[in-house]
Amino acid sequence: MSELYSEKLIEHFRNPKNAGEIKDADVRVTVGNPVCGDVMTFTMKVRREKDKEIIEDIKFKTFGCAAAIASSDILAELAKGKTIEEAKTLSYKDIVRELGGLPPVKVHCTQMAVDGLKKLIEEYERKKKRNHC
Amino acid sequence: MSELYSEKLIEHFRNPKNAGEIKDADVRVTVGNPVCGDVMTFTMKVRREKDKEIIEDIKFKTFGCAAAIASSDILAELAKGKTIEEAKTLSYKDIVRELGGLPPVKVHCTQMAVDGLKKLIEEYERKKKRNHC
Amino acid sequence: MDKRKVYLDNNSTTPLDPRVLDVMFPFLKEKWGNPNNIHVWGREAREAVETARENIKRMINCRDGNVYFTSGGTESNNWALKGIAFANIDKGKHIITTKIEHKCVLNTCKWLEKQGFEVTYLNVDREGFIDFDELEDALRKDTILVSIMLANNEIGTLEPVREACELVKDKSNAYFHTDACQAIGKMEVDVESLGVDLMTISAHKFYGPKGIGALFIRNGVKIDPLLHGGGQEKNMRSGTENVAGIVGMGKAAELVMKELDADKEKLRRFQKMIIEEILEKVKRTHLNGPSDLEKRLPGNVNFSVEGVEGESIVMMLDDYGIAVSTGSACSSKQLIPSHVLMAIGLKPEVAHGSVRISAGRFNTDEDIAYFLEVFPGVISKLRSISPLWQG
Amino acid sequence: MDKRKVYLDNNSTTPLDPRVLDVMFPFLKEKWGNPNNIHVWGREAREAVETARENIKRMINCRDGNVYFTSGGTESNNWALKGIAFANIDKGKHIITTKIEHKCVLNTCKWLEKQGFEVTYLNVDREGFIDFDELEDALRKDTILVSIMLANNEIGTLEPVREACELVKDKSNAYFHTDACQAIGKMEVDVESLGVDLMTISAHKFYGPKGIGALFIRNGVKIDPLLHGGGQEKNMRSGTENVAGIVGMGKAAELVMKELDADKEKLRRFQKMIIEEILEKVKRTHLNGPSDLEKRLPGNVNFSVEGVEGESIVMMLDDYGIAVSTGSACSSKQLIPSHVLMAIGLKPEVAHGSVRISAGRFNTDEDIAYFLEVFPGVISKLRSISPLWQG
């Protein structure tokens, strides 16, 4: 595995397309901890299409290193347009692959982004259940 | 003190003027030991002038490093023309000075040459006494 | 179009001075002899090595000891600590150092602890200074070595080494070592006035090549070699000499002797400009290390910037061709905040937002102006995507 | 008029290949970045370091381990021995090596003995070869390391490392280290076929720069670092990397891969010419080391010349512009004969008369002819002033 950031990672870090907040988001979550050096907040909007629930948009705000910021951005990109069920299968490996490799010490950043997505989905389903009851 | 051989030393090593043997020498001595890596043999001829005994010639043969060979040659040069009494005062420092310095690890070579001269003189005086008796 | 490039990471490594390269070049091209040989190839190499040594000795005013070439600051520090430790076991097994030493001192101490040595790590105050009372209290009968750095590499604190050394000599029999890697080339360093027994030097911090350094050892100091072997460096440090590196280091020392005053004045000026302007322009930014610039390594600046993480600042500035460093480093589980910033009492989340800007001999006024122009915008951009920033 | 210069001391150090200097130059001139930095200066340095590492790994066929850069052969040998010793104390404190290792192995062993380790020094026969029975007998339950060199630097003996390693692996749990400083660049060296756990490399023995080397370490080997610090080289060897040196070593490795066959053939030829002609022309001269050239380091020749001392031969040849070496070295009290020549059973007075002639990549047929023309006369001249010679 590479010891260096890929060009792709650096591009996502410098010009993230999914940074920010969705004002009318369905869910909002935070993962990480400033003490440990990485904090990511994600907001997500979901739309229903027939019997499918599709991730319409995800935005992030991230405090962390370049890999954390780029991972957040890639995660949003990978998840967008997927159904909730599809999104559940995303793993940190998909992000690493999408970035074209990553220094081993940075892999935890991609995991944190995936944890963010998981938490978004959990939160979304918890809310849905509550609304149903 | 220098870490390197001086030009003067190298010159004396390469073109020693006093190498060889005096065929009709008054005395002949050997100092050093092949096991220790340095052996010097000296031959000396003395001439009497009024009541003085003057070293007419010294020649050496030396097995040893460049410093040992150069020291032998310098010793011969320094001793030649001196009286026996004058020659007794020669020290390794005179050789070191004459060579223009010497790496510290080589100083023992100059001492060995001086030891050779001492032994020559002792031997000469022993012989003289014997002849007198 | 070539992007503008501004190197402000001189505490990490310095550019090789072109005049240094000029004198190294022949020792790579045709004078590649081994100085341990007595033939002409060896002799010309030997002469060059000894001339370089004399320059370095002169630079640090070494009169009562010698300097021995090593592969750099890390080796010199490892050698000083382990060499003293193993050679003086009969006198004791206690060592004193500080919490803000370079990792090559701290990790050597950690290893020595595993071998049964005992190490006291002195605290520092909020600006990084040690406390004399704490040092005095730490001294014991079995203390064999005190190691305190001259200038801290992250926050620029200039430790009171002369006074500390005096105290140690007064109250104990311990040797005194100082790591002068950062100080050399940026301020006067004089082993006689400092009074230290051992001092570490690294060439690539003063415009010399990487992979070469030295350890000053005062006469009479009892120390084991770290590298045993063929007996080079008067049997103190074996290994075929890195002749080109040594020659380069010697030239770098010569240049320091000539140009230190001018360099220092310039570094002080740049340092002041950066500190004053950034603190004013970028809100909620804090200076780490001494605010009294007389007590700070010339050219060194270290800020904590709230709301953003250090590495991301470095990477974003890199996009503008500007090189700086951060104390924040990624491990395999999390970001590890700098041990220096933790030791001066920063909260981890503040330590994570640290950035070090360090000027050097080759920086110009234009470099500093460009940095000052770019920096605030970079911070704004990163803060705008940070969840910890409510602008 | 320029004097003719013929360098035949390639076992001492080799000329820097001009093609190596070409690739090093940019890393001294403008790419002087620190590979530990993430900005562009750091990244270009990092890439160069990793490319060099790959070349070196390929040269030695490293598939199950890594190579870590050091400051040279001496550091690598010190590291291998001390690193294994301290990391495996719980398994035992016994080390085996040979009597003809380089001083950096032997003196490290001496130091380890002072720290409570026990070392067995294997004998060698008259040509310098170890004995398998003696090795097998020396292996113990608490043997943690066996270190046997691949090619001896004085007399060129190629030790049967593959078979020795097999035996050690078969009969014990000890690690196996080999010092391959002399072998690299002059013969195939393949860590997979050798089976060794650790191997020492030094760049200046294969036309690379001085002050850079490497240690190969197989995966799973338990070893302490020798230089602790900032965590470079995957935490195995700290210190800011000597980037230009590493780049040069990488290029030197690339050239070895390309040119080894041709180099080797030439060195064998020169070696044969020198041995045959001198033994015939200069009476009472004896070859030290293997007479079967298949078991001898290509290019290496070592004679004992009766009646003259080695250093004086070297100095006299120097007058003719010819560089060779001797095993005879001056200490402050007497000439110390080479420990290698003593171990193969030479009498001290014969050992004192030893001279090593070692050819390399850049020698020509004319060089060898010139040497062969000059050498006999030099010996005659020295014998004529020697008291130990009755011509």
Ligand SMILES: Cc1ncc(COP(=O)(O)O)c(C=O)c1O
């Ligand atoms: C204070 C200090 N000590 C030691 C070192 C290590 O020096 P080197 O990189 O030459 O091993 C450094 C720099 O890396 C440093 O800043």
Ligand SMILES: Cc1ncc(COP(=O)(O)O)c(C=O)c1O
């Ligand atoms: C066999 C052997 N091992 C180790 C070394 C030491 O290597 P270096 O000079 O790079 O420290 C040498 C040469 O000096 C050598 O010939």
